[in-house]
Amino acid sequence: MGRGVTGLILKAMRADDYVFTVLGAEAVSEHYHRVRFDGGEFLQRNPWFPTMWVRLWIPKSGTATTDEDAGDLAQRGYTIIEPEGSEFTIEFAIHDGPAPRWALDAAPGDRIAATMMGADLTIPEHPAPSEYILVGDAASIPAINSILGTAAVPCRVFLEYQHDGERDLPVHADHVTWIARENRGAALVSAVLAAGLPSDAFLFVVAETRATREITRTAKRDLGLAKDRIKSQAYWLDRG
Ligand SMILES: Cc1cc2nc3c(=O)[nH]c(=O)nc-3n(C[C@H](O)[C@H](O)[C@H](O)COP(=O)(O)OP(=O)(O)OC[C@H]3O[C@@H](n4cnc5c(N)ncnc54)[C@H](O)[C@@H]3O)c2cc1C
Structure with missing residues (x-):
């Protein structure tokens, strides 16, 4: 149960843990879904940058829950977009997997645990890329x-x-x-x-x-x- 070996390793590496709360969700299409979150202090402590991503702890059952640590969890990377204050959006490409199942099931008030570690983007400046x-x-x-x-x-x-x-x-x-x-x-x-x-x-x-x-x-x-x-x-x- 819980986060398993991956969770223990991330903890040992002093990764930063958060809980995100679902504010709303909308289907963009049959195969694409958006979920808006409140991240609490997440964006304050981790200023947004292009391609920023987090490790979401997805219940393997795929069922959304109001308890951020319920059941057996799998870690999945997801990109943070449209930051505003403490809020942001995650877009889920839909296929047959626990993460899309969780997103399709998510409703306001649901909570999900997230860990911030390993995200970065460095673009060389000297010389700057031609394209x-x-x-x-x-x-x-x-x-x-x-x-x-x-x-x-x-x-x-x-x-x-x-x-x-x-x-x-x-x-x-x-x-x-x-x-x-x-x-x-x-x-x-x-x-x-x-x-x-x-x-x-x-x-x-x-x-x-x-x-x-x-x-x-x-x-x-x-x-x-x-x-x-x-x-x-x-x-x-x-x-x-
Ligand atoms: C840094 C990073 C950022 C990411 N950001 C996003 C994001 O913003 N939005 C997003 O939708 N995904 C994103 N991903 C991809 C996402 O983490 C993976 O698709 C992940 O495997 C989904 O987990 P799962 O629980 O659905 O499926 P898994 O348990 O990993 O797989 C279940 C089944 O689905 C298949 N599968 C998994 N992913 C896909 C896919 N993308 N298309 C088709 N079949 C698939 C697998 O082959 C397997 O058969 C990101 C990944 C990384 C590393």
Whole structure:
């Protein structure tokens, strides 16, 4: 029961714990859901920055609860957007998993535990990137939008989709290249690499594990992007 080994490790690392309270929830589409939270002191103690994320402690049952520590919990990363005072929003891409089940069930007054540790974004300044190349899917639209909202250079956006409706989700870019998820992410990898990754760009790649690794490896090994010009993080693992 509880947070298991992961929770013990984070505690030993002195990670910061919070409780978020649900203020409201709305369906954006069949496959995308938004939940508004009050985070108490969370944003006061952790000033917001683009791509900021937390580790939510999701009840494995997927059932929302008024008790933040009820049942067996699994840790899942989620991006904080639209901060205002102590409030913020989290957007959930919907698939068959405990986190989306929790979000679909969430109602005002429900509480969820969260841990802040490991989130960062450093973009090199000398020289500044010629452009940002942002690669992800529905799960990373919140993070990608948060970069698009603050970027001072041109951005190219590549998003993989699993449902046609995802192409209607709001992405704050003039142009997005949408790629249907095929062959466990291989189509996304091909599209990004074929479009070209200049060595003076900043690459933000946060898709499914396999595509994220493949694009990152090629960018470093074959295309000469320096380590500090790449932010790469697998946002989910295809267990299908
Ligand atoms: C730093 C960070 C920030 C993130 N921010 C967000 C965010 O803001 N919004 C968001 O929706 N997600 C976000 N994610 C991704 C999210 O944490 C994962 O999708 C997570 O696995 C969801 O947990 P789960 O309980 O639904 O499913 P799991 O128990 O992890 O998986 C259950 C099943 O669902 C499948 N699955 C998991 N994720 C996806 C997916 N995205 N698409 C299709 N199938 C999937 C798995 O392959 C498995 O078959 C973020 C991840 C990280 C690391």
